[in-house]
Amino acid sequence: MNLRIGRRTGFMIPGSAESRSRQAKEGGTMFVRMTTLTFRIDKADEGIRIFEESVVPAARAQRGFRAAYLLADRPAGRCVALTFWDDEASALANEENRYYQEQLVKFLPLYTSSPVREGYEVVVESR
Helix, strand or coil: CCCCEEEEEEECCCHHHHHHHHHHHCCCCCCEEEEEEEECCCHHHHHHHHHHHHHHHHHHHHCCEEEEEEEEEECEEEEEEEEECCCHHHHHHHHHHHHHHHHHHCCCCHCCCCCCEEEEEEEECCC
């Protein structure tokens, strides 16, 4: 059983360069970006296909990428995309280079509301 417990952080709203460099010097920790989406129920399979065939390969090309998961509640039209990164700097870098925004655009015809993005520091991991 995999168990991960995280602490919510403000990494999606970039802090000062000083705080980021301090954390990098301290070794940093793994970070998770969580994006919650609501989608058209009749388009669930299309969204899953896009995530698997396009988003995941693009994520693998990003520095610091570790893993990706897509969790879906098809009847409710909701899903949660989780991407795991080596550290906060890696998660921020792929927003600054527009990778994250390019992935969201792929799903525009499927959304029923704006995606919600949050970031978490992984503080406990058990495999």
